[in-house]
Amino acid sequence: APESPMSSSESVKSLTELVQQPCPAIETSKDGKSQESSEPPASESQSTTPLPLSGHSALSIQELVAMSPELDTYGITKRVKEVLTDNNLGQRLFGETILGLTQGSVSDLLARPKPWHKLSLKGREPFVRMQLWLNDPNNVEKLMDMKRMEKKAYMKRRHSSVSDSQSCESSSAGIDYSQGASPQPQHQLKKPRVVLAPEEKEALKRAYQQKPYPSPKTIEELATQLNLKTSTVINWFHNYRSRIRRELFIEEIQAGSQSQAGSSDSPSARSSRAAHSSEGDSCDGVDAEGPPEGKPSGPEADEFSNAAAKSQGGPAEAAFEAGEEALRGARPSERAEPESLEDTDDEGRPRAPRQGSPAAPQRPGDALETLPNSATEGDASTSAASTSVLTGESSYKSKESSEKISSVPSTSSTPGAGSQKSNSLQSLFGFSEAASSRNTRDSSLRKKKAANLNNIIHRLEKAASREEAVEWEF
């Protein structure tokens, strides 16, 4: 609800005050973990608030989140990153003790924060925690203490080798939900992680460009062609869509922030606005949102243009064909393998094979050999295909590069640990250094938007040809 910059910053303050008191010392907060009960759903196993907040306060984190004003997620992460790096504190420590998240999640969160208004209640939680942490004058100190304690505990454990589960201190200290004790029997059945080969990724990306929301049939086809499990393909599309979307968010945010560097409105407002605008001008907000049917827009539609172009050929089929084509690049490698396709690929573990997913704990080496593919490169027979691959690839490259830039390096702003009260919230987004990368980003955005339009057109054509109901709002 908070709209005006003013109100948001003010409320931030109040929020801040609300929670500030409860977290005097980290250790206390630690032991205060009992109150986890407040955590509603199933997630209790992990994360569950080890956090330094509400040690005893009546407010649970959920409540705080619920009553939190709009926060400037980008600014918050920026400051957090600064504080962490300035004080040599790791994401793991921070994540586990302050956010109740794993390192990877923290990394992701810090690198690609979604705008506040795009976050669900759950998704806002970490940001509220970060804000609270930033507001805590002793934040760094506490984390340092934690670090020390962890180390001590570790040493102790090591020496006593007793593995009596790092009971005490750990609990008092950061709750090692890390791997720590592996309380239960080691999950014997660990599924090896699937690692998609670059060719496979390329093929999937191409397929995505043609059709961000492939039909089951297409997915099936892709899976078969690439010799991947259907679920892997499905997961890949889910993940890719969602990640692309986030990329767009940050690009928008950054673009927005720099375009109005000097403006006085609140950062939070700005960030959200930026995001909105993007959606807005993609005429349909289509972009980032693109739920299944209603709004297709594929965010990163970079190359959608091609898709659109070709799609017009045939309606529904187009997508499929596209998929087919997309496969070409990757296929060669698969093809090389006799069994790969149809050939009853061992259903037992359909795709496992390829990249070390199989029983073999996949090592780089394995992957290499398995993926023989090898055929791909240099194989004249595949030249045609590879050509298309290359084409596609180049575009990805550019996209990727633009993404790179987009990850703005936090710079100035208010580093200092300690007292960066909410005021910082207001000062965020003042960066101008980003300007340097602006052109690239702009063009990238433009490309994406244009691609979006193409995609829309494409889908409209499709829809029209099959007379399916369309409800596009332009």
Add this chain to the structure above:
DNA sequence: TTAAAGTCAATAGA
């Protein structure tokens, strides 16, 4: 049921 959102956790790279 499907897609999105949010995470985990393995692992790739510095």
Add this chain to the structure above:
DNA sequence: TCTATTGACTTTAA
């Protein structure tokens, strides 16, 4: 080590 990436899983919404 630490951070970044990413396939898979879980929860939430529609």
